[in-house]
Amino acid sequence: xxxxxxxxxxxxxxxxxxxxxxxxxxxxxxxxxxxxxxxxxxxxxxxxxxxxxxxxxxxxxxxxxxxxxxxxxxxxxxxxxxxxxxxxxxxxxxxxxxxxxxxxxxxxxxxxxxxxxxxxxxxxxxxxxxxxxxxxxxxxxxxxxxxxxxxxxxxxxxxxxxxxxxxxxxx
Numbered sequence: 059x060x061x062x063x064x065x066x067x068x069x070x071x072x073x074x075x076x077x078x079x080x081x082x083x084x085x086x087x088x089x090x091x092x093x094x095x096x097x098x099x100x101x102x103x104x105x106x107x108x109x110x111x112x113x114x115x116x117x118x119x120x121x122x123x124x125x126x127x128x129x130x131x132x133x134x135x136x137x138x139x140x141x142x143x144x145x146x147x148x149x150x151x152x153x154x155x156x157x158x159x160x161x162x163x164x165x166x167x168x169x170x171x172x173x174x175x176x177x178x179x180x181x182x183x184x185x186x187x188x189x190x191x192x193x194x195x196x197x198x199x200x201x202x203x204x205x206x207x208x209x210x211x212x213x214x215x216x217x218x219x220x221x222x223x224x225x226x227x228x229x
Contacts, residue, residue: 062087062113063101079208080104087115090166095174102171114163121159122150199223 063086083101093101104110126146129135135146197218204212210229217223 062115063104063110078109080109083110090114090170093170095177098170098174099178112167116159116163118151118154118159122147122154125150125154 063083080100083097083104086097086101088097101110101112105112126135129146129150130137199218200216202214202216204214206212210227213226213228214222215224
């Protein structure tokens, strides 16, 4: 199956400019198992902000044949042409298209999102741990930068004792 991401649910394509931070995810598609954690989190934010729409390209016929094969293997459904074959086929199709498809895709995306979130928290913890173990800075002024794409880069100048000397924002 392939996970597809489109822009805007109404189909109107916004201009691809630097102000739209989800530009790289317009017409994005990839296998769910190969989408990286940062992509999952970005797509999830874009969907929540209604800038992106998530869809799944799943071969329904293949899933339905897999369900049928499982029913045959478990003995619920006879293998061969029985007079109930068409009823079973219709029931399997209805169950997949009306009930299971949406539930399965939502569950897979939720699990993928939770795993990505847990790994991002672990990466943050590892980075913070490494940063806190750094030796202290020699007593001299420090320029601190906080990169931000939406609010701009915040710059703070601190003296050798950590007192704020100046603060500015670069956009």
